[in-house]
Amino acid sequence: MPTGERGVAGDGGVNAAATRRSLALRGTDVVVLAMNAGSGAAARTTPNAALVVECDGVIDAARVADALGRFLTACPWLAARLRRPFPWGMLQWRIPRVPEPPPIRSETIAVGDIAALRAQIEAELNTPFVPARQAPVRFRIVRQQGSGAETRSVFILTWFHPLMDPRGAENLVDWLAAIDAGGGSLPTAAQLVAPPDTRPLRTRGPLAVQCGHHLKTLLGAPPASFARGLPAIGPQRIHVASFTDADGGESRSPLRRGEFTGRLAVVGAAVARLAARRGRPDAAFVVPVSVDLRPKGDAGPVIGNYLSFHFAHFTSRDATTPATLATHLRSQLADALRTNQIDANAVGMDILRYRPVRWFFPRMPWTAGTDLCSFNAADTGAFTPAARPLFGRTVLNGYHVPGVPRLPGLGVFFNRCGDVQNGVVVWCEGVVTTEEAVSLLDAVAADLAWRPRSAA
Amino acid sequence: MSASLRPDIDGVTDALIGFINTQIMAPGRSITPTDSFEGAGIDSMALLKILLYVETEFGIWIPDEDQVDEHIANARTLAEYLCRRASAA
Numbered sequence: 001m002p003t004g005e006r007g008v009a010g011d012g013g014v015n016a017a018a019t020r021r022s023l024a025l026r027g028t029d030v031v032v033l034a035m036n037a038g039s040g041a042a043a044r045t046t047p048n049a050a051l052v053v054e055c056d057g058v059i060d061a062a063r064v065a066d067a068l069g070r071f072l073t074a075c076p077w078l079a080a081r082l083r084r085p086f087p088w089g090m091l092q093w094r095i096p097r098v099p100e101p102p103p104i105r106s107e108t109i110a111v112g113d114i115a116a117l118r119a120q121i122e123a124e125l126n127t128p129f130v131p132a133r134q135a136p137v138r139f140r141i142v143r144q145q146g147s148g149a150e151t152r153s154v155f156i157l158t159w160f161h162p163l164m165d166p167r168g169a170e171n172l173v174d175w176l177a178a179i180d181a182g183g184g185s186l187p188t189a190a191q192l193v194a195p196p197d198t199r200p201l202r203t204r205g206p207l208a209v210q211c212g213h214h215l216k217t218l219l220g221a222p223p224a225s226f227a228r229g230l231p232a233i234g235p236q237r238i239h240v241a242s243f244t245d246a247d248g249g250e251s252r253s254p255l256r257r258g259e260f261t262g263r264l265a266v267v268g269a270a271v272a273r274l275a276a277r278r279g280r281p282d283a284a285f286v287v288p289v290s291v292d293l294r295p296k297g298d299a300g301p302v303i304g305n306y307l308s309f310h311f312a313h314f315t316s317r318d319a320t321t322p323a324t325l326a327t328h329l330r331s332q333l334a335d336a337l338r339t340n341q342i343d344a345n346a347v348g349m350d351i352l353r354y355r356p357v358r359w360f361f362p363r364m365p366w367t368a369g370t371d372l373c374s375f376n377a378a379d380t381g382a383f384t385p386a387a388r389p390l391f392g393r394t395v396l397n398g399y400h401v402p403g404v405p406r407l408p409g410l411g412v413f414f415n416r417c418g419d420v421q422n423g424v425v426v427w428c429e430g431v432v433t434t435e436e437a438v439s440l441l442d443a444v445a446a447d448l449a450w451r452p453r454s455a456a
Numbered sequence: 457m458s459a460s461l462r463p464d465i466d467g468v469t470d471a472l473i474g475f476i477n478t479q480i481m482a483p484g485r486s487i488t489p490t491d492s493f494e495g496a497g498i499d500s501m502a503l504l505k506i507l508l509y510v511e512t513e514f515g516i517w518i519p520d521e522d523q524v525d526e527h528i529a530n531a532r533t534l535a536e537y538l539c540r541r542a543s544a545a
Contacts, residue, residue, distance in 0.1 A: 258500070260499075261500065294482075295481060295485070296480050296482060296497040296499070298482035298484075298485050300482070334504060334507070337508055
């Protein structure tokens with residue numbers, strides 16, 4: 001039988017507190033899986049996410065493996081988190097007493113072979129984890145060999161999304177770097193796991209009701225989605241492009257500042273234009289916006305999706321220009337904060353963990369299908385090159401590539417690494433074409449006055 | 457409850473810093489009036505919480521067109537902007 005609320009056994013006594021601490025499993029984990037699970041074809045979706053780090057030179061895989069091994073020995077939470085029942089069944093990672101780090105795979109491609117690199121990342125997204133038998137994280141190092149001494153490396157960390165959110169993945173890399181440097185103490189459970197919501201049920205209950213009511217009244221009809229009704233939906237594809245900000249950080253308008261509703265508006269307007277070209281000029285859109293609940297200024301927990309959601313919704317009429325839509329979305333988000341809806345949504349999602357997944361869908365206003373939104377969009381953060389000592393090389397760029405559910409099968413994501421602005425489009429084959437995906441990023445870059453840096 | 461805003465830059469700055477350090481920042485990660493919001497890890501959602509605090513505490517909503525770096529770079533610049541608004545009213 002699984003230990004459920006207990007930490008994984010056999011930590012060798014290195015961190016006894018970790019074995020006693022209850023595991024926090026937040027409701028957003030349920031949502032992440034529910035949005036990816038569904039039924040039929042949608043059930044084959046892989047809720048994976050990847051962090052890609054480009055380095056100048058050869059990454060030392062042995063150093064990464066050694067740091068991960070020490071991390072798991074001290075804090076085997078990667079395993080423990082999945083050793084408990086989920087609402088719809090068991091995800092049991094049957095690990096030995098001391099968790100064995102997953103192997104770090106290496107491949108070599110030619111420098112500048114963008115298609116080969118893209119294929120490697122797509123393979124990571126499309127290869128499912130089997131949590132009953134495998135570690136919920138994978139590492140791959142792609143060496144890009146050029147003529148002579150010219151070599152670059154790309155580090156790809158892929159994880160099973162219920163394990164952690166993108167910020168958590170960055171925190172994991174930071175912890176590995178700290179362990180590798182040997183300058184800090186090993187992390188403890190309290191540093192790693194998102195804290196549970198300790199408010200009593202009499203407080204959380206009404207908030208969950210508020211969340212449910214909000215979801216039911218959000219939209220009167222199913223949201224527009226390019227995937228709805230498609231006879232076949234293929235594997236995930238990606239398009240990544242890197243840009244520089246034209247004005248170099250001078251005083252900027254709200255649309256161009258790194259403010260998410262402005263960026264979502266740019267994406268929303270581009271998607272609305274695409275819908276219009278496909279004969280849907282009056283579509284209604286819903287976009288779940290993840291809200292990082294971590295206090296600011298500290299890295300925060302690694303394990304667990306420490307998130308709430310805001311459900312942005314708009315119509316094509318709201319999206320005549322990005323600026324118009326930005327004002328609309330910003331007002332909507334401010335209202336959600338004023339009415340405590342973000343907190344209610346966090347609690348509502350959290351309470352889902354006590355329910356079977358089939359309970360989830362009837363709570364939504366659009367129950368005819370399993371596409372819960374029109375597209376995914378997120379600002380997955382600013383990757384800092386702090387992990388340089390771990391990689392042993394200069395970090396040139398870093399970005400997240402989150403997987404998207406087959407329904408809606410489309411996501412546009414923002415990442416920043418130093419002065420580099422990265423745009424990532426992920427889609428399921430058949431939902432949009434490659435040309436449409438590229439045009440989405442082109443439109444985003446044009447509206448934000450970004451100049452192309454390179455393409456991948 | 458809203459309080460009328462007097463053009464007291466130091467007082468407004470202190471109020472903003474008090475809110476940010478207790479409601480936004482992690483324990484032990486306090487910021488000072490001139491610390492950059494962006495550098496302190498304050499994302500757009502956290503900034504919106506600050507703007508809502510300003511609305512509740514001082515009765516001023518900062519319109520989109522005024523939400524530029526010049527005004528919201530740090531607590532001090534935000535306080536200066538708010539006091540200018542109050543003086544002009």
